Amino acid sequence: MPGDDAVHGIIDWDRRYAHMRYHTSQHLMSGVVWSIYGARTVGNQLYADRARVDFQPVSFTPADLKRIEDECNRAVAEALPVRITEEDRVKIENETGDRSLVDLIPKHIMRLRAVRAGDRDYCPCGGTHLKNTSEIGRVHITERRNKGKETDRIVYELATP
Template identity: 35%
Template sequence: MSELYLTDCYLKEFEATVESVKDERFVTLDRTAFYPKAGGQPHDTGKLIRNGDEFPVVFVGKFDGKVSHEIEIPGLKEGDVVKGVIDWDRRYLFMKYHTACHILSAMIHNETGAKISGNQLAEDKTRVDFNLEDFDREQIRSYEAKVNEIIDRDVPVSIAIMPRDEAFEIPSVVKLKDAFPPEIQDIRVISIESIDRQACGGTHISSTGEIPHIEIFKAENKGKNNRRIYFRFV
């Protein structure tokens, strides 16, 4: 299966052939631009179209290495040629949130040395978890202005599929070395020019200028050495 979103996050429509259908609901294709739920980013929604008949896609996940599309209406079968259409407004919102999350995470790490332990994107807000003992709320508020300054600078964002050995020469990527099994020889790296380089499988915008300003509206302790920041677009 070819996962088109890995190299082109802006692809809104595509053609594909149905490879399998399970329980009349779960469809795999030979190629897809639908992003499956992973890495804190929600799945895409949209529809598959066959000869004018529409099959809404309500969930997308990755199982045993293949992207599965859950359709709301049964009727597709193996060998069908379909047109996939992404719910672009939803996808584009998550692209902007995901890149903003990378910028904020880079700010936190560069200024405190804290490791980012997780993130979760949603349509109305996003959160970042990080490992830090002290919780300086004034410092956290300063991140908001710094992230917005990077947004205003319209910094380029790029995607590169890199050989494993080359990717592990990047300090921020080598920290995740144990997360990549030996059989993974190519690693996808998201670069925000002069700001951050991270291994990431999610979708991103191509320039920070596409992101609205952020507002950090909540910060809380989530246990020993675990801190959480919530932000949203304004």
């Protein structure tokens, strides 16, 4: 298609907003798990009606899952602001340490788009996000799966806010 051709697109807002809710909730969950258990997010998949996040190294107990769910829901209730900024790579590396996967971003990229979900998570991210954690809705963990090699998967759903 030539560069000057006009294109008309339509966004499925309900689907996009659902993905924004799940994506922002994944930031919360990843930040909570990192701060409590020191486990890094090593994979995730977001859908319009559920999500899964893989963490390593960790093996969650039922009590751990309850704590994670409670901490995520506390952050939702606190209505934390979600801020998108552009930051120097070095600042992000220094502030996030091993929490983020900034080491996977090519070294020549020196300015990065970052998301900060209140005081719960801060990392480079190019995704779509909510403005406030209160838009997420209640987090309900539905399943934990052991994926081997000290990797646990959390599957969860969100209630309508």
